[in-house]
Amino acid sequence: xxxxxxxxxxxxxxxxxxxxxxxxxxxxxxxxxxxxxxxxxxxxxxxxxxxxxxxxxxxxxxxxxxxxxxxxxxxxxxxxxxxxxxxxxxxxxxxxxxxxxxxxxxxxxxxxxxxxxxxxxxxxxxxxxxxxxxxxxxxxxxxxxxxxxxxxxxxxxxxxxxxxxxxxxxxxxxxxxxxxxxxxxxxxxxxxxxxxxxxxxxxxxxxxxxxxxxxxxxxxxxxxxxxxxxxxxxxxxxxxxxxxxxxxxxxxxxxxxxxxxxxxxxxxxxxxxxxxxxxxxxxxxxxxxxxxxxxxxxxxxxxxxxxxxxxxxxxxxxxxxxxxxxxxxxxxxxxxxxxxxxxxxxxxxxxxxxxxxxxxxxxxxxxxxxxxxxxxxxxxxxxxxxxxxxxxxxxxxxxxxxxxxxxxxxxxxxxxxxxxxxxxxxxxxxxxxxxxxxxxxxxxxxxxxxxxxxxxxxxxxxxxxxxxxxxxxxxxxxxxxxxxxxxxxxxxxxxxxxxxxxxxxxxxxxxxxxxxxxxxxxxxxxxxxxxxxxxxx
Ligand SMILES: [Zn+2]
Numbered sequence: 001x002x003x004x005x006x007x008x009x010x011x012x013x014x015x016x017x018x019x020x021x022x023x024x025x026x027x028x029x030x031x032x033x034x035x036x037x038x039x040x041x042x043x044x045x046x047x048x049x050x051x052x053x054x055x056x057x058x059x060x061x062x063x064x065x066x067x068x069x070x071x072x073x074x075x076x077x078x079x080x081x082x083x084x085x086x087x088x089x090x091x092x093x094x095x096x097x098x099x100x101x102x103x104x105x106x107x108x109x110x111x112x113x114x115x116x117x118x119x120x121x122x123x124x125x126x127x128x129x130x131x132x133x134x135x136x137x138x139x140x141x142x143x144x145x146x147x148x149x150x151x152x153x154x155x156x157x158x159x160x161x162x163x164x165x166x167x168x169x170x171x172x173x174x175x176x177x178x179x180x181x182x183x184x185x186x187x188x189x190x191x192x193x194x195x196x197x198x199x200x201x202x203x204x205x206x207x208x209x210x211x212x213x214x215x216x217x218x219x220x221x222x223x224x225x226x227x228x229x230x231x232x233x234x235x236x237x238x239x240x241x242x243x244x245x246x247x248x249x250x251x252x253x254x255x256x257x258x259x260x261x262x263x264x265x266x267x268x269x270x271x272x273x274x275x276x277x278x279x280x281x282x283x284x285x286x287x288x289x290x291x292x293x294x295x296x297x298x299x300x301x302x303x304x305x306x307x308x309x310x311x312x313x314x315x316x317x318x319x320x321x322x323x324x325x326x327x328x329x330x331x332x333x334x335x336x337x338x339x340x341x342x343x344x345x346x347x348x349x350x351x352x353x354x355x356x357x358x359x360x361x362x363x364x365x366x367x368x369x370x371x372x373x374x375x376x377x378x379x380x381x382x383x384x385x386x387x388x389x390x391x392x393x394x395x396x397x398x399x400x401x402x403x404x405x406x407x408x409x410x411x412x413x414x415x416x417x418x419x420x421x422x423x424x425x426x427x428x429x430x431x432x433x434x435x436x437x438x439x440x441x442x443x444x445x446x447x448x449x450x451x452x453x454x455x456x457x458x459x460x461x462x463x464x465x466x467x468x469x470x471x472x473x474x475x476x477x478x479x480x481x482x483x484x485x486x487x488x489x490x491x492x493x494x495x496x497x498x499x500x501x502x503x504x505x506x507x508x509x510x511x512x513x514x515x516x517x518x519x520x521x522x523x524x525x526x527x528x529x530x531x532x533x534x535x536x537x
Contacts, residue, residue: 005221006214009189011052012082013070014060018185018213019177020049026172027053028069031060036119037170039142039151041127043158044174047212050154051091051125055081057152058089058121077117088117095126100133107141110149120149127153128160135162142168176211176306179203183309185213186220195224200233203309204244211306234273241276245312248280248287249319255331256323260360267349267356277348281339284352285332287316292328295320334358341435354435361432426497427460433495440490448486451477458509459516464500465491468509478503 011017014024023042030036040057042050056071059081063071071078080086092106106122114120130138142151142165153169155161183199183206190197197220205223209215222239223231233244247270254262270280290308293300294316301313308316320328335355342351430437434457441449455469455478469475477483484501492498504512 006217012073014056015070017049017053019181020174023053023172023174027057032069036061038145039169041169041171042152042154042174045176045212046156047214048174048176049213050174054123054152054154061119062117086117088114088120091123093125094129098129098131098134100131100137103134103137107137110141110146114148123152125154128155128157135165139164177213178305179206179309182206182209182213182216186216189220193224195231197231198233200244200246201231201236204233204236204242207245207307208240208242241279243275243280243283248283249312249315252287252319256319258363260356263356267352271349277352285335288328288332291316291320295325295328331359358432361428429495429497430457430465430491436494437490440494448483464502467501467503469503469505472505475503475505
């Protein structure tokens, strides 16, 4: 089906060619003025029309009743070429004829005059695949080509063509097609095939085809094979395992607006729709990349026209006006890191949720910092260091003078004032970076890192992080002096929060804090809401 569409709708004259205006115009001008070159090089990405234009050119220079630089498509030579019957149009796939013998053979046949047409046209596709010897043999022919012969070399990798060849050919650079050009063509094809396709569905196909018409037509072919009355964007997304730019744009819109609960809801919806999260992540990263590029250089919009419609471009431009460069960069970093971190996770959307949670926490961080400083000014560094050295951090000068109500309820009385606000902010921070803490321990001691996976940081009291474990074994491991110090150091290094740690089994924890209400990380909350568990590889 896909190849059928591609063959069926090959342009048969210059007017049907999509894009490549500069190439078409120059070629047509040379035909009109009768100045036809003997060797051309068509360079450019795959599926941008190189062989199609080569064939049209071959047809046009052989047509016996030219009309304004276009082939008539009716004369005998046009017809034999159209049917692929002509012996004078020779197409060679260099990928399968790389050897010098193939080119030697070609050199022999080049000498023979055309059998019926005016010109013999050699179209050598993927010419960069030729061996060194074959290039030399080809060069000899290009140096003294018989008058009745025209060479059209095509390549996707022009940098592999020897300089000696380049100097003998007239070079044309083919560009990727813009999303709009592809959509226009797909619309025509859909109409001719009598299928109805939603405009957004066409947009998805065009954006996924990387500027290549052949890719786009092949994707459209897959979609048409569904034999559906009306092909929707959802179906296309499903088939391609991709997501629409609109979906991504809306997602980013909520992210930029810091509407994190809505983003989580969207992720849940995406999950229900059975989306491929790997592809979603890739598309999202690419979208953020586009934002970054345009934020730094707005003029690059033109360069993105083969991946974006004008409408999407406008949307991105609006979004980047509401976000700072470092925020975009942070989103890219966080997403990339989490994509790698959760690669083997059983929960496909986890990398996304963790990323959004992390961005949410960071976007709140300045507010929290303010709250902490207004609630209890941090003790001077010197005082903090003193505290660290004292094994028993019983005394807290900063709050000593203003005991809180909670203190009375606290088991150990006045010796244990609780810095409620400050602690909760710190705990958030520790929870947010907990995976990083575990990761950093991996290189030091893999089994310790594994032990921590079975433990959960639950509260901060008196500069001490209480870590809850299921069994005694884990508690003992964490409590071992070297391990304990190592974990404390890792927490300090990664979160910047200076804490002692203390491990308790769940039983002990319950006994000591009977009224404790779990303070969950955003990640944990997400996992609870959407099901699944946190999996670390
Ligand atoms: Zn003709």
